[in-house]
Amino acid sequence: MSSERNRRRILAVIAILVAAGVLAFLAFGGIGENLVYYWSPSELEASGDKALGATIRLGGLVEPGSIQHSEDGLTLKFAVTDGEASIPISTSSVPPAMFREGVGVVVEGSVNRAGQFETQRLLVKHDNQYQAPGEGENLDMAEMMKSMQFEMDKKTKEKESVE
Numbered sequence: 163m164s165s166e167r168n169r170r171r172i173l174a175v176i177a178i179l180v181a182a183g184v185l186a187f188l189a190f191g192g193i194g195e196n197l198v199y200y201w202s203p204s205e206l207e208a209s210g211d212k213a214l215g216a217t218i219r220l221g222g223l224v225e226p227g228s229i230q231h232s233e234d235g236l237t238l239k240f241a242v243t244d245g246e247a248s249i250p251i252s253t254s255s256v257p258p259a260m261f262r263e264g265v266g267v268v269v270e271g272s273v274n275r276a277g278q279f280e281t282q283r284l285l286v287k288h289d290n291q292y293q294a295p296g297e298g299e300n301l302d303m304a305e306m307m308k309s310m311q312f313e314m315d316k317k318t319k320e321k322e323s324v325e
Contacts (some may be wrong), residue, residue, distance in 0.1 A: 202246040206273070219270045220249060220279060221287075226263045242267060242279075253281045258284040 200219040201209070225248055228241035238257055241248045251269055261267070261284070271281030 200211045200268075202244045203242055204244050206249055206279075207247040213273045214275065215268065215272055217272055218279075219268055220251075221266070221268045224261070224263050224265055224267055229263060242269065249279050250277070250279060251279045253284055255282050255284050257276045257284055268315075 168207075194224060200221060203220065203222050206213055206218065206220060222242040222244045225241040225243045228239075228248075228250075230239045232238070237252060237254055239250065239252050241250050242247075253269070253271075266287030268285045268287060269279065269281040270283040270285075271279055273279050
């Protein structure tokens with residue numbers, strides 16, 4: 163009877179080890195393929211061809227004077243810099259309202275053979291503290307509307323092309 167009991171214990175331990183091995187494989191087996199690396203423009207530039215085709219999260223500041231909207235309004239080009247290197251970015255996504263020169267951004271995408279970083283995901287860095295206007299503080303509506311000017315121009319062009 164004790165040999166039967168030992169056999170059951172051994173089988174139970176083996177079953178637990180097999181289950182743990184399967185869970186570990188499922189949890190960590192494909193993790194390398196799903197990682198997205200966060201790089202600065204200097205790190206991306208230094209990596210050379212190693213970065214081609216890899217999904218990368220690139221962070222830095224929108225370089226002043228680099229923002230270019232295509233004539234059809236579908237493509238936005240700009241450069242991201244960390245003060246040492248500058249990477250050209252191309253996207254067809256609509257930029258967030260806070261997007262402008264000098265603002266911190268994070269883009270997720272990949273580098274093509276031409277050295278252009280292509281992205282569909284454009285995020286603007288900002289602090290999470292909202293401060294309501296103080297009592298008696300005047301709001302500059304023109305300043306607030308600057309961030310929406312591109313969207314307004316785009317809608318006007320679309321409307322004109324339909325008519």
